[in-house]
Amino acid sequence: MMDLLLRPRIIIDAVDPADIDALVEIHAAGFRRGWSADEIDGLVADKTVTGHVLRRESPFGTRRPQGFILVRTVAGEAEVLTIAVAPGARGRGYGRLLMEEALRALYRELVPEVFLEVDENNASAVSLYRSLGFVEVGRRKGYYADGKGPGGTALVMRLQLR
Template identity: 80%
Template sequence: MMDMLLRPRIILDAAEAEDAEALAEIHATGFRRGWSADEIDALIADKTVSSHVLRRESLFGVRRPQGFILIRTVADQAEVLTIVVAPAARGRGYGRRLMEAALRALYRDLVPEIFLEVDEKNASAVSLYRSLGFVEVGRRKGYYAEDHGPGGTALVLRLKLR
């Protein structure tokens, strides 16, 4: 019983403007070129973009973001703009929880399909997406910048929701 009282509560909700700085810090840990707080704030304010933030609530009620996903929906297609989990929170299934929350919302909104790009070298992300039913529909060579060489290949994945 005491263990349940000490375990932090996980909350999934929409991003707000005041989250932009914390989300930018998390984003910078997952990508070569992280997005600034201003860029994230603009996306949060964009009517075509939906967001889900995974927060852990401390004993003191502080709800710190641990990861987030941003999805743009236009007409009958959605695209994952980004998904990232803070390094200290990785390996706990938070990425899956974020994806599942986003997919449920898209399904509820009758969006028939969603696309994303993922670095083919990101084995854990590729495994997650495939386990959710995403299939490869293309490749973009040189999509991800690297220090030396032509850049990494992005897999273009699609999931039909309807």
């Protein structure tokens, strides 16, 4: 019984401006070029962007972000701008929980389809998206160029919600 009381609770809620520094840290750990506080703050403030943050609530009441997703919706289409999970929190299904929450919100908003781009070499992300029903609809060669080489190819993936 004591174990249940000490188990952290998972909470997914809207991104709060107070989360920005933690989101910058999480994003930087997951991508070759992390986004700055100004970039994330600008997206969070954008009325076309919805952000969800996943928190683990400790028995002591702390709720530090463990991952987040940002989705832009324009003209009836949605695009996953980014999704990232803190390195120490990976492998626990948090990315799936964030995607499912974002997809439920888009479905409630009657958005018919959602797109995303993912590095073709990111096997765990590609597998997650395919398991959620996303299909490849295009490729962008050199999309992930960093000035040190040709850069990786992005898979463009789409999910029909309606």
